[in-house]
Amino acid sequence: MIEKWRTRLKGFVLALxxxxxxxSLIQTQFNLAAIAALGAEISLTTRLTTSxxxxxxxxxxxAGLVAAVLAAALPLAALVRRWLALPAxxxxxxxxxxxxxxxxxVVDALAPMPTLIAATRSLSxxxxxxxxxxxxxxxxxxxxxGRTS
Amino acid sequence: MKRxxxxxxxxxxxxxxxxxxxxxxxxxxxxxxWSLAFLPDGGMLVTERPGRLRLVDADGELxxxxxxxxxxxxxxxxxxxxxxxxxxxxxxxxxxxxSYAYGDLNANNTCLGRARFNGEGLSAGEVLFCASPxxxxxxxxxxxMALLPDETLVLTLGDGFDHREQAQNAGNxxxxxxxxxxxxxxxxxxxxxxxxxxxPELYSIGHRNVQGIVYDDQxxxxxxxxxxxxxxxxxxxxxxxxxxGWPLTSHGVDYTGARITPFRELPAFTPPLLHWxxxxxxxxxxxxRGDAFPDWQGDLFVSALAGQQVRRLLREQGRVVEQQVLFExxxxxxxxxxxxxxxxxxxxxxxxxxxxxxxxxxx
Numbered sequence: 001m002i003e004k005w006r007t008r009l010k011g012f013v014l015a016l017x018x019x020x021x022x023x024s025l026i027q028t029q030f031n032l033a034a035i036a037a038l039g040a041e042i043s044l045t046t047r048l049t050t051s052x053x054x055x056x057x058x059x060x061x062x063a064g065l066v067a068a069v070l071a072a073a074l075p076l077a078a079l080v081r082r083w084l085a086l087p088a089x090x091x092x093x094x095x096x097x098x099x100x101x102x103x104x105x106v107v108d109a110l111a112p113m114p115t116l117i118a119a120t121r122s123l124s125x126x127x128x129x130x131x132x133x134x135x136x137x138x139x140x141x142x143x144x145x146g147r148t149s
Numbered sequence: 150m151k152r153x154x155x156x157x158x159x160x161x162x163x164x165x166x167x168x169x170x171x172x173x174x175x176x177x178x179x180x181x182x183w184s185l186a187f188l189p190d191g192g193m194l195v196t197e198r199p200g201r202l203r204l205v206d207a208d209g210e211l212x213x214x215x216x217x218x219x220x221x222x223x224x225x226x227x228x229x230x231x232x233x234x235x236x237x238x239x240x241x242x243x244x245x246x247x248s249y250a251y252g253d254l255n256a257n258n259t260c261l262g263r264a265r266f267n268g269e270g271l272s273a274g275e276v277l278f279c280a281s282p283x284x285x286x287x288x289x290x291x292x293x294m295a296l297l298p299d300e301t302l303v304l305t306l307g308d309g310f311d312h313r314e315q316a317q318n319a320g321n322x323x324x325x326x327x328x329x330x331x332x333x334x335x336x337x338x339x340x341x342x343x344x345x346x347x348x349p350e351l352y353s354i355g356h357r358n359v360q361g362i363v364y365d366d367q368x369x370x371x372x373x374x375x376x377x378x379x380x381x382x383x384x385x386x387x388x389x390x391x392x393x394g395w396p397l398t399s400h401g402v403d404y405t406g407a408r409i410t411p412f413r414e415l416p417a418f419t420p421p422l423l424h425w426x427x428x429x430x431x432x433x434x435x436x437x438r439g440d441a442f443p444d445w446q447g448d449l450f451v452s453a454l455a456g457q458q459v460r461r462l463l464r465e466q467g468r469v470v471e472q473q474v475l476f477e478x479x480x481x482x483x484x485x486x487x488x489x490x491x492x493x494x495x496x497x498x499x500x501x502x503x504x505x506x507x508x509x510x511x512x
Contacts, residue, residue, distance in 0.1 A: 114286030
């Protein structure tokens with residue numbers, strides 16, 4: 001029993017890390033793309049330093065949001081698996097991505113500004129961020145599979 | 150560039166030398182008051198953001214009924230009725246200008262209207278200008294106005310928050326200042342006139358959300374303040390046709406902590422005279438000319454929302470050399486600061502139960 005929960009916790013932490021870090025890196029590239037589209041030259045050094053800045057400045061806040069999303073979405077997905085014979089590698093990524101999408105909708109509805117995370121102003125940016133969450137969900141699924149195999 | 154950044158942030162607080170003033174509450178119970186104008190008879194007109202224009206008579210009494218005839222405004226979050234400004238010939242014509250948000254949550258922006266005030270209500274209202282395109286959301290409208298000595302007016306606008314990149318697009322009005330004739334036309338010497346890809350009303354571009362504007366007639370300077378994101382609030386000297394860089398340059402970061410841009414300054418863009426990092430959220434701005442506070446002659450006063458204060462800016466040769474924090478004891482978000490014809494400062498506090506406050510010499 002303890003081992004089961006340990007595996008879940010490890011999976012959760014890894015999913016949180018993957019979703020947060022990938023999301024931070026993704027949103028940085030979208031923001032830089034917007035700046036580059038205005039004619040600015042973005043060197044590799046600038047890209048790297050900006051990415052690192054956002055890992056320090058953006059990722060902690062984003063981690064809070066992602067933690068709340070995963071804490072709700074992953075157990076819910078596990079519950080759904082009892083009735084729906086869907087592969088874990090599909091269900092957990094889907095749950096994480098849908099959870100993040102819902103969270104973004106809620107945050108944008110509650111926050112004073114129209115869109116809190118600038119990268120999610122566009123469909124492509126939103127899908128990319130959801131892709132990061134799906135990757136986190138996949139990591140969680142792999143961790144669980146690793147325990148049961 | 151590093152040296153420049155330090156210089157921009159350097160003129161810091163004297164802070165200790167509190168002027169010998171007293172704060173008097175003139176009127177209470179104003180709902181998010183936004184702007185005021187002094188009438189020739191000693192009264193005042195005050196806008197309330199939900200869409201009301203209120204009259205304070207020469208005795209300082211607030212007329213209970215709002216002034217009738219105000220255009221319908223889109224009131225939501227930062228949107229609503231913004232500034233009231235009297236026409237230069239108001240004493241004869243009764244004309245005044247109002248800036249406000251039009252539209253709805255899905256399609257809105259800033260408009261400029263003109264109407265005739267007869268002491269009781271507004272009539273003959275007309276829309277002179279509406280910023281386009283209409284955008285979604287209820288953030289970043291600008292909405293301040295200033296008269297220039299050549300009988301034109303400048304209206305400040307915002308980038309609509311989600312549309313920040315459009316502040317670099319001269320093909321629309323987002324994130325810009327526009328200059329208009331007093332009838333709402335395009336002056337024939339506007340800087341973007343003749344550029345087919347640009348809106349002819351534009352006066353400058355590359356702004357985020359311009360919340361204060363002052364024309365200094367003695368220095369022939371047009372100055373504005375604008376909100377940065379988290380940090381990077383700016384004081385800018387406006388040159389016709391100039392680009393102030395937003396969102397390519399900023400001293401601030403996004404509210405999430407993410408970098409909006411890696412560049413604080415770039416050679417192509419006019420840098421700010423001063424930036425406030427961390428933000429104070431500047432709102433109104435006034436230039437002091439009056440007899441009540443001789444030490445303040447020629448100084449700029451910038452009210453602040455998040456900062457809950459007024460900054461007095463002392464200038465020398467076009468540079469801000471010192472700042473003084475004032476009126477923190479109010480503990481209030483301050484939406485506007487004005488200099489009255491009596492030489493006193495007037496403040497509007499930004500609350501659901503906001504107040505009009507007069508600053509007078511203590512003695």
